[in-house]
Amino acid sequence: MKKYKFFTNLDQEEQWLNDMARQGYTLVRKSFGYQFERSVPEEANYRIDFRTFKNQRDFEDYVALFEDSGWTHVAGTKGSGAQYFKQNGDQGNEDIFSDADSKAARYKRISDMWMTLCCCFIPIFAALISTDAIDASVILKPQSLYYTPGLWEMSGPRFWQALLFETPFALFRGIVWMVIPVMIIVYSVFAYKAKKEYDKSQQQ
Known part of the structure; x- marks a missing residue:
């Protein structure tokens, strides 16, 4: 069974x-x-860490360290970031983190990842605007995405027919260039939320 959640x-x-x-x-x-x-219903104990690794050997050493402490690595790769562990019965400690600071640090790493992605898109977006590959004026004048001559001077059924016909194409034109700024906003929001969780964990 597959489930999608964020x-x-x-x-x-x-x-x-x-x-x-x-x-x-x-x-x-x-x-x-x-x-x-x-599987058989059980009282499981999952814990999630967030780490990336430059090479497979470091990742395998990291996994082995937790498995020696009674935790099975059930999901995650050296580059995925999120690492999922499940406690082996009553073995090991109740938590994979030794203290509150190490537990909070995973949010700091998540925040840094989202902010890095955001910063990668900003210069790309600026370059596209400066070279006129993207016309930022459509934010204030979305009607410029419609190319039908005289569309906005039409009226009645003729106007609605032309508008409805071209709207899918206009939306496509807008979506293509809106992808980058939307991703910048989304990554910024995720980075901010992770930073808030980090601050909250530090205070607990």
Whole structure:
């Protein structure tokens, strides 16, 4: 079974995975969605870390460290960032983090990742505007996305027919150049939310 959800709070994501385990669904893979396998309902204990690694050896050493402490690595790769662990029965500590600072640090790494992605898109967007590849004036004049001659002077059924015919093309033109600024905004929001979670974790 596959489920699609998005979390900005890792504690809530862990709780959801524990709830799924109580319903008899065990996490086996995480990419764009969560892949579960049917299993015996259990009181599971999932924990999520966020780390990326430059090489496979460092990643394998990282996984082995937790597995030696009683935690099974169930999802995540060296470049995926999110690493999912499940406690082996009653083995190991209740948490994979030794203290509050190390637990909060995962939010700092997430925030840094989103901000890095945001900063990568800003110069690209600026270059496209400066070379007139993107016309920022359409934000104030979206009607410029419509190319039908005399469209805005038409009236009655003729106007609505022409408008409805060209609207899908106008939306496509707008969506193409809006992708970059939208991604900048989205990444900024995610970075801000992760930073808020980091600050909140530091205060607890």
